Every structure is written in C-alpha cells, then in structure tokens.
Amino acid sequence: MSDRFELYLTCPKGLESLLAEEARGLGLEEVREHTSAIRGSADMETAYRLCLWSRLGNRVLLVLKRFTMKNADDLYDGVHEVEWQDHLEASGSLAVEFSGHGSGIDNTHFGALKVKDAIVDKLRTREGERPTVDKLNPDLRVHLRLDRGEAILSLDLSGHSLHQRGYRLQQGAAPLKxxxxxxxxxxxxxxxxxxxxxxxxxxxxxxxxxxxxxxxxxxDIAPNLKRERWGFSAWLGHVPALWRKLHDEAQARAQAGLAxxxxxxxxxxxxxxxxxxxxxxxxxxxxxxxxxxxxxxxxxxxxxxxxxxxxxxxxxxxxxxxxxxxxxxxxxxxxxxxxxxxxxxxxxxxxxxxxxxxxxxxxxxxxxxxxxxxxxxxxxxxxxxxxxxxxxxxxRRQPERDAQGNDTQRTAAAVASEPARLSEGGQMFANRLQKNLKQLSKWAKREHVSCYRLYDADMPEYALAIDLYQDWVHVQEYAAPRSVDPEKAQARLFDALAAIPQALGIDQSRVVVKRRERQSGTRQYERQSTQGQFLEVSEGGVKLLVNLTDYLDTGLFLDHRPMRMRIQREAAGKRFLNLFCYTATASVHAAKGGARSTTSVDLSRTYLDWARRNLSLNGFSDKNRLEQGDVMAWLQACREEYDLIFIDPPTFSNSKRMEGVFDVQRDHVELLDLAIARLAPGGVLYFSNNFRKFQLDERLAERYAVEEISAQTLDPDFARNSKIHRAWRIQAR
CATH class of the missing domain: 3.40.50.150 (Vaccinia Virus protein VP39)
Structure with a gap:
C-alpha cells in the first residue's frame, strides 16, 4: 500500500465548507467539497488525526479502489480483485454499507450482498473458514458508494459515527447532534x-x-479522545505505534487545557x-x-x-x-x-x-x-x-394602548357630538355605556387593568354583559325570559349592537357577540367557533391570553380579578394548588407572586394547553405542574401538601365520578373535606362559585374556620352585580 491515501469525510448537509477548513488545518491536502462530504489526500498520520480531532465529520473513509461498473458482475469482480488478506483475517468479522444505485443495482441491500460475497469468497480458506457478518462491532467496516457508474470502495476508519462522542447517553426532546x-x-x-x-x-x-x-x-480537548473502539482497531493495516503517539499528544493537550x-x-x-x-x-x-x-x-x-x-x-x-x-x-x-x-x-x-x-x-x-x-x-x-x-x-412590544383611557373618551365625545343616528333606545343604551366608561376607565387606568366589565344588564330590557378587552368588545346576550316577545328582544339587541361601536369609539370588526344560555352538562366548555384568535391582555403585572371567539367564556373570569391579586400577594414561597383550574390564570398570578411551586388540575386538555401557553407567555414553564384529571378522583389519590389552595368549581360538570355529574351544591362538602386534607398546617383555602342559589353547608363551620369574603372579592366593575359570585376563606382549626 502507498504512503498516501484518498480520504472521504462525510458530514451533515451544510457543514461541508466548515469541515473542509477544519480538515485542511488537520493536514488534509487537495481538499474538494461534495454534498454532505469532502475529499482529499493524506498520509496515515493525518487519517488518524482526522478521526481523533474532527469536531464536524461523521465518518473518515479511506479509499481502497475506484472502478467503473456496468452491472452486478462488474461490481463483484472489482471488489474481488482487492487483496483482502492485507485488511482482514479469514476468521474476522465484516460489515458492508452500500449507497447509491444504477448500473443494474436498484437495491442497496442487494449491492451490499454482492460486495460481502466478493470479500468472503476471496478470503475463504481451504478448510472453509470465512469472515462472519457483524453489523454492530465488526473488525472491518467496508463502504461502497456508487456514483454515475463509478464504484468507490472504502474502509471506514471511524467505526461508529464521529458525532457519538460517548458523553451523551441521555437526550432531550429535540437534541442537536x-x-x-x-x-x-x-x-x-x-x-x-x-x-x-x-x-x-x-x-x-x-x-x-x-x-x-x-x-x-x-x-483544547480532542472530541473523540475517550473513544475506545475504532473502525481501524482490528484492521490489518493499522499502525498502533503511530496511533499511540497521536493519542498521547492529544491526551497531553487535554491535560494542559484542563489545568x-x-x-x-x-x-x-x-x-x-x-x-x-x-x-x-x-x-x-x-x-x-x-x-x-x-x-x-x-x-x-x-x-x-x-x-x-x-x-x-x-x-x-x-x-x-x-x-x-x-x-x-x-x-x-x-x-x-x-x-x-x-x-x-x-x-x-x-x-x-x-x-x-x-x-x-x-x-x-x-x-x-x-x-x-x-x-x-x-x-x-x-x-x-x-x-x-x-x-x-x-x-418591540409597545405598552398596550389603553382603549379605556383619554383617547377613547375623546373619540367617544366626538361621536356623541355628532347628530345621533341611533334609535331612542339605542341612544339611551349608548349614554349608559359612556357614563360607565367615564367612571370605570379612570379606575382601570390607575389599577393597570386592561380588561373589565363595562355593563351587566344595568337596564333590564337590554340583557347583555359587555366586557372590554383592550380595544376589543366582548358582548354576551343573556337569553330573554319566555315572557318577552322574541322579536322585541332581537330589536333591542340590534339597537345595542349599533350603539356599542359609536359609544366606545371601537371598530365594528372588534365587537364579538355570543348568546349566553343556561348550559346543560359540559356545553359551557364546548367550542363555539374555530377562529383560534388569541389576544394578550395584562393584569397585575402578568400577561394572559384570552380567546374572544371560540368558546362561550374567554379564558379569563373578570370577576375573579381581586381573588387572583390576593393569591399573587399571598403566594410567596408557598406551594399553590389550583383545582378546576380552567386556563390557570390564578396559577400564573401565584407564580408571579413567587410561589415555590404551582399545581393546576382540570379535566379539559384544551384548557390545560391554554394554561401552558399562559405560563410560557410569562416565562414560566414546567416547574408549574399541569395535571389532567377529575378533581375529586385526583384529590383522593393525592398525598402532597399545599400551603395555598384555590377552588372555583363549575355549578355542574360531567365527569366519570359523582353519579356522572359534579353538582356544586350537592358535592361541595366532600370536595372541601378532600381539599383541606391536603392543606399544610397554617395553610389557607379559598373557595368560590357563581351558582346564584348556593348555600354553604353549615356543618363546615363546625369543623373549620370559615369566613365569607365575597364583598372583599369584588372590584368596581362588578359592584352593580354583587351576586356574580360568593367566596370564602377556610382554614383547618
């Protein structure tokens, strides 16, 4: 064999020019780039050095022979002519990799078989001894690449791909090689x-x-310094003394570098x-x-x-x-x-x-x-x-424009000074909206609240709830009682919808309307639409995602704002549990307040995905646990302790337990008993719900310290509707 060899180095696509530069620095000459590979000429020392020091290559292939071939017989003959006894013992093991096609070979497996047969036949002894095939750790790894009628036959000096340095046994989700x-x-x-x-x-x-x-x-550590087995380890052409010299040099460089x-x-x-x-x-x-x-x-x-x-x-x-x-x-x-x-x-x-x-x-x-x-x-x-x-x-994200600030009032005032084109009822409704806006926008600006309830059936004939979400308006129409003429109810709705953009100075395209009826079972969670538009809003220094179009609820219960702020103030260093967590807005507030950990439980995967986005929006992620499950069953299985617990259950909810349906009036005692069993000494549980006829079971006050705090959990935007929810602070005695 000559002193110089043709070498091919393979690499990931896109690294060719970097690899060429690296290989030149390590002694490769006459370097040329190909797709996912480079080639050049080198002596044995450089070939070894490339194996040891290439940070970018996958394989170092030493070319034994190039030959033209027209069919499978040419392939067999070309491989058979090589003096294989210079490379491998008859008792050794072999693996063949074949790439490319043409010249009558359409199948790489068939091509590899032909190469293997030629080598084995050449080395078979009179006694019938011949090399075995070992795909994992062979003595010799042979590579044949077929390129436009030319066969390039090589030995793979690297063995396993050079990117496998040996330190990374455990990988993440999308690891980089x-x-x-x-x-x-x-x-x-x-x-x-x-x-x-x-x-x-x-x-x-x-x-x-x-x-x-x-x-x-x-x-200055050679990337493959710790590799013990190489493609040349059992190759008969291997020069151990030369390899040992290079390896010792690399070892010395690493020791000096680490010192x-x-x-x-x-x-x-x-x-x-x-x-x-x-x-x-x-x-x-x-x-x-x-x-x-x-x-x-x-x-x-x-x-x-x-x-x-x-x-x-x-x-x-x-x-x-x-x-x-x-x-x-x-x-x-x-x-x-x-x-x-x-x-x-x-x-x-x-x-x-x-x-x-x-x-x-x-x-x-x-x-x-x-x-x-x-x-x-x-x-x-x-x-x-x-x-x-x-x-x-x-x-860069600018601070959200305060749609409830002076600009809006100016716009609203300008609109109001124009000749009214609204019906009498519509104008009356517009006046009420403007009055509410004037009162509430100052409070909202002062408290850094970007979304709030502007109107909640203040005028009984206009049975709507109207919420501002920055420069969007979310309108929910309450179903009219049966005593009201449906045509009149419809006309009033149209009056109101005509008034809203004018009164608030907001584009019609930013008014979203939904009809709110008593929902049976899980209808309240059903998707209404699939527009998938999420809007980022802010409250108390956190950012939250709302979806005004796709569901009946937007992902943020505005009436619970004071409760969320209370949780944020009290969460520092505490383990927080959020049951029936919905989109986990309370958990985001707890994390913002410095909670040691948060755990949020809900049955809906849709809402837990939303919760994950709310957390990631604020730079919080997996230390905040999201658990999918029925709350009652989850609590029964849970053995952990929490310092702060928030429970805001739906009035009704279908689940696999509780006779098929969770009923807040019927089941709240069992729910609270299970939850308080998870409360750490000195811990606090906040319980609330929005069932208008709800009565807290009197026996709970005998077992626990119970304080109703409903009045403390209402902001000015819900002062007109004190029955929006009820809330209690509960501690173990």
Missing amino acids: ENLAAAVLIRAGWPRIAAEGGALADPMCGVGTFLVEAAMIAA RPPLWIRGYEADPRLIQPGRNNVERAGLSDWVKIYQGEVGSFEPRPDQNQKGLVICNPPYGERLGDEASLLYLYQNLGERLRQSCLNWEAAVFTGAPDLGKRMGIRSHKQYAFWNGALPCKLLLIKVQPDQFVTGE
Whole structure:
C-alpha cells in the first residue's frame, strides 16, 4: 500500500465548507467539497488525526479502489480483485454499507450482498473458514458508494459515527447532534471568544450539548479522545505505534487545557427532568469544573459572570415539542429577546432556529445568518450583537394602548357630538355605556387593568354583559325570559349592537357577540367557533391570553380579578394548588407572586394547553405542574401538601365520578373535606362559585374556620352585580 491515501469525510448537509477548513488545518491536502462530504489526500498520520480531532465529520473513509461498473458482475469482480488478506483475517468479522444505485443495482441491500460475497469468497480458506457478518462491532467496516457508474470502495476508519462522542447517553426532546452543535459554535465565533477568555451561557440548554462542545473547544480537548473502539482497531493495516503517539499528544493537550483556569460556561433549563441528565453528560465528558447547569426559566434568565465578563449567549429554542405550539414559541422568542436586551448588553448572541420568522420577534437585528440542516429540517443560525443600535424599536412590544383611557373618551365625545343616528333606545343604551366608561376607565387606568366589565344588564330590557378587552368588545346576550316577545328582544339587541361601536369609539370588526344560555352538562366548555384568535391582555403585572371567539367564556373570569391579586400577594414561597383550574390564570398570578411551586388540575386538555401557553407567555414553564384529571378522583389519590389552595368549581360538570355529574351544591362538602386534607398546617383555602342559589353547608363551620369574603372579592366593575359570585376563606382549626 502507498504512503498516501484518498480520504472521504462525510458530514451533515451544510457543514461541508466548515469541515473542509477544519480538515485542511488537520493536514488534509487537495481538499474538494461534495454534498454532505469532502475529499482529499493524506498520509496515515493525518487519517488518524482526522478521526481523533474532527469536531464536524461523521465518518473518515479511506479509499481502497475506484472502478467503473456496468452491472452486478462488474461490481463483484472489482471488489474481488482487492487483496483482502492485507485488511482482514479469514476468521474476522465484516460489515458492508452500500449507497447509491444504477448500473443494474436498484437495491442497496442487494449491492451490499454482492460486495460481502466478493470479500468472503476471496478470503475463504481451504478448510472453509470465512469472515462472519457483524453489523454492530465488526473488525472491518467496508463502504461502497456508487456514483454515475463509478464504484468507490472504502474502509471506514471511524467505526461508529464521529458525532457519538460517548458523553451523551441521555437526550432531550429535540437534541442537536454533537457535530452540528460544534459547527454552530464555530460559526458563532466561540473559538475566538474562548481564546479571549470570554464566557458562554445557554438559556435553554436541554441536556447540555452546546455547553460540553464549547468546553471541549475551549480546553483544547480532542472530541473523540475517550473513544475506545475504532473502525481501524482490528484492521490489518493499522499502525498502533503511530496511533499511540497521536493519542498521547492529544491526551497531553487535554491535560494542559484542563489545568488552565476554567472559563465561565453556564446552562439554564426550565424543564426539571433534563437537569440531572445534563449534569450526567457534563460529568461523563470530564468537564464538571468548567460547565454548570441550573434550573431556570427563560423569562428570568440573567447571566452573572464574574468580573463583569462578556461573551456568547447561544441557544437552540425548542421546535414545538417541549413547549407546545407556535404561540408559546412566539412568547419564548419575545422573552429571549427581552432578556438579551435587558441582561446581556455588549454580549454576542447566536440563536439556532428551525423557525427563522420567530427570530424576528426578538426585537434585535441579526448581523449575519447562516443556513444549516438539522436532519431534514432547514434551520438558520442568527448571529446578533446585543447593542442598542441593533434593537428594532418598531417590532418591540409597545405598552398596550389603553382603549379605556383619554383617547377613547375623546373619540367617544366626538361621536356623541355628532347628530345621533341611533334609535331612542339605542341612544339611551349608548349614554349608559359612556357614563360607565367615564367612571370605570379612570379606575382601570390607575389599577393597570386592561380588561373589565363595562355593563351587566344595568337596564333590564337590554340583557347583555359587555366586557372590554383592550380595544376589543366582548358582548354576551343573556337569553330573554319566555315572557318577552322574541322579536322585541332581537330589536333591542340590534339597537345595542349599533350603539356599542359609536359609544366606545371601537371598530365594528372588534365587537364579538355570543348568546349566553343556561348550559346543560359540559356545553359551557364546548367550542363555539374555530377562529383560534388569541389576544394578550395584562393584569397585575402578568400577561394572559384570552380567546374572544371560540368558546362561550374567554379564558379569563373578570370577576375573579381581586381573588387572583390576593393569591399573587399571598403566594410567596408557598406551594399553590389550583383545582378546576380552567386556563390557570390564578396559577400564573401565584407564580408571579413567587410561589415555590404551582399545581393546576382540570379535566379539559384544551384548557390545560391554554394554561401552558399562559405560563410560557410569562416565562414560566414546567416547574408549574399541569395535571389532567377529575378533581375529586385526583384529590383522593393525592398525598402532597399545599400551603395555598384555590377552588372555583363549575355549578355542574360531567365527569366519570359523582353519579356522572359534579353538582356544586350537592358535592361541595366532600370536595372541601378532600381539599383541606391536603392543606399544610397554617395553610389557607379559598373557595368560590357563581351558582346564584348556593348555600354553604353549615356543618363546615363546625369543623373549620370559615369566613365569607365575597364583598372583599369584588372590584368596581362588578359592584352593580354583587351576586356574580360568593367566596370564602377556610382554614383547618
């Protein structure tokens, strides 16, 4: 065999130019790029060095022979001519990989079989001994690539793909392969930043792949230093002394690198299930002094490097598996952009994304973009300099326009001064709305409330509930009693609907109307429409999602605002339980108030998905548990303790227990007994419901300390309707 060989290095699509640059640096000559591969010429030492040091390659293939072929017989003959006794013992084992088609070979399995037959026939001894096939750990891995009538026959020196460094046994939901992570770091300028002593932080680190690869680059550790078995280990052409020399050199470099003061490399991950697997990966890589992983939310991410360090923030936001849907992802990117602008000024940032459009939502311009592939998924790497001149003020979220503030009043006043074109009843209704708006908008502005009830059947003939959600109006029509002429009821509704846009200065397209009737069973939860439009509103420093179109209720019970604020004030350091949680707005408030943990239980998967989005919108995620289940059954199985419990059950609810239907009047004693059994010493339970005829069982006051607080849980927008709900504060005696 000659001293120089033709080598092929394969890699993920999109890394070819980076791999070519890396391979030249490691000694490969006459380098040429192909799709998902490069080739060049090298001696044996360089081939070994590429195996040991390539951070970007998948396989190192040493070409034995090229030959043209027209059919399967040519393939057999071309392979059979090779002196296989120079490469493999007759008693050895073999695996064959075949790629490409043409020249009469349409099936890669058939092609591999032909190659295997040719090698085995060549090596078969007189006694009939011949190599066996071992697909997992063969002595020799042979690769044949068929390309436009030419066969390229190679030995695979790497064995298992080089991206399998051996440190990552546990993976997250959508893991990046190690060589792709290394490529992203190199493109992001990490080798330069590391050489300058810079820091690295990953706010969504998963199981820590970026962190480990970054530390290996910074500490000058060969990526495959710890690999014990190679494709050349049992190859007869292997030169052990040469390999040992290179391996010892790499070992010495790693020891020297690890002896230097470690760089500040930190990862944060919201999902508590990934923390230990990530730390295990770091430990297996031998980098526990360099890399630290903490549990943390993106919404509160703040690198705190020593001595005011600067460096690189790098992340691969989830593609949807971990945080739900695109809406959640949008908030994730917005939170990320916000944190970069607020906490990482003068750092560099690299965001590797499968959804580049979401990258624009961060509110910072990328100065450079690179295209990559993560498997079959096209991705972009956005490189960002976190500096004020890169901030996109137009795309940053402005404070919500206060639709109930002075602008609206001016608009409303202007409308009122125009000649009235409303019916007498319509004008009367418009006047009432404007009067209510004038009174309530000042309170709403002062309390930073962006959605509230403006009108609730104040005039009995106009049986509507009207809620403002910023610059949207949500109208619910109460079903008229049978004594009212349906035509008159319809005419009044039309009068009111004509008055609403004029009186409030709001576009007609932003008025949503629903009919509210006594709902049987689970009708109250049924989907009314499928427009799927979610609107972000704010209250008490938290952001919440409402859907004005798809369901009878919007996802936010406005009358419970004071209760949610009370929970936020009392939640610090407490374990919070939210039963019949609906969209978990109370849990978001508890998390905002500093709850140690929140657990939210509901039977509806739809509402739990909504709850997950509410939490992620505020930068909260999986430390806030969402449990799907029937509340009564869940409580009976539960053994945990909680310091603060909130229960706001529906009047009726279909479930698998309670004779098929939960009835708040009939079942509230059992419900409260079960819940109080889960209350920690000194804990507080808040119970409320909106059943107009509800009576709290007197026996409860004998067992527990019970205080009715209904009057304290009504804001000015519900002062006209004191029967909207009743509420109690309950403690174990």
